[in-house]
Amino acid sequence: MTEPDDDLIPSVFARECASRAVLADVTGRWGTLALAALHEGAYRFNxxxxxVDGVSEKMLAQTLQALERDGLVRREVxxxxxxxxxxxxxxxxxxxAAKLVELIELVEGEVGRVRVAQAxxxxxR
Amino acid sequence: MTEPDDDLIPSVFARECASRAVLADVTGRWGTLALAALHEGAYRFNxxxxxVDGVSEKMLAQTLQALERDGLVRREVxxxxxxxxxxxxxxxxxxxAAKLVELIELVEGEVGRVRVAQAxxxxxR
Structure with missing residues (x-):
């Protein structure tokens, strides 16, 4: 791992760019759903x-920790x-999260067409 | 796996909803980058x-196949x-892809602030 160069313009297409890791946190399996849920308002852990139906306690804790570290989620005791x-x-x-919710609404709205395409x-084949 | 009920409103928060699987294809590690790249124009495989710097041949093929099946990507010989x-x-x-590119540009634009938060x-700790 080389240290990202601050003079370069961030690009998720570059393997070592810090932005790709942030994108992975944000678009991860549980990261997307956790951010979209928190867009509805604050939540206690449980x-x-x-x-976020289906997430394990461990995975949700890890997901929230990564998002807190990225400065996207606030944890208050x-x-x-x-x-x-x-x-x-x-x-x-x-x-x-607002951008993710737009993406989610688009996907939810297209799921009928997607299922036709899949069939x-x-x-x- | 139960068959999704066509009368229900799709929700990615529901574990069995088909929209969650589509969202996973679209926000997957390589799915996001492949769709964002194709937003620039058509590409041959290589x-x-x-x-999409860092993707293996096998993973890219699998990613494109899932996106083609979802009706998001066209494959032409x-x-x-x-x-x-x-x-x-x-x-x-x-x-x-347009929505994903908006998300990517937001993340790329915030990566400096994210790195400060991470530090x-x-x-x-």
Whole structure:
């Protein structure tokens, strides 16, 4: 691993560019869904886990940690008894999540056409 | 696996919804980069492989096959000697890729701030 050069323009097409790793966090299997869920509002860990149907406790914890490290997600421990941990988006996280939600809405809206294409593809083989 | 119910509104948050699988194809490690590259124009396989720096032949072939099956990518064999195979986006693929490119440009533009956040996070631990 070479250190990325700050003088270069970031490009996800370059293997070593830091932007590719950030894109991977954001578009990862659980990263996308966690960000999209937090776009609805702040969540406690267990509620977020129920919203992101199918994610394991371990994977969600890892995903949130990576997004917190990237400065996209804020983790706040509330001074309640017992203490609650709440996750929300930072300003930068809001902008990324908003774009992801647009992508998700596009995919959800096209899923009927995709399934037709898949059936046609499978029949031709 | 239960068959998705056509009467339900698609939601990527539901584990079994077909839209989640499509989202996974589109936001997968190589799916995102392949779609973003094809947004620049049609590519032959080897040129696309050079553009998507770091992808193996096998992974790129699998990625393109999934995207073709989803109706996002068109594969055309040109009647040249030797025959060339060219990949391009369908109309639906164009719309998905355009949204991905917006996301990529956002991430590339924020990578400086992300690296600052990462350094701060790592120092605090």
């Amino acid at each position: 509620a977020l886990r129920r919203r 509330q001074a309640t008894i017992p203490p609650h941990v709440e996750y929300s988006l930072t300003e930068m996280g809001e902008r990324v 046609r593809y499978d029949q031709a | 040129a696309l492989r050079r553009r 040109q009647a040249t000697i030797p025959p060339h195979v060219e990949y391009s986006l369908t109309e639906m693929g164009e719309r998905v 701060r996070y790592d120092q605090a």
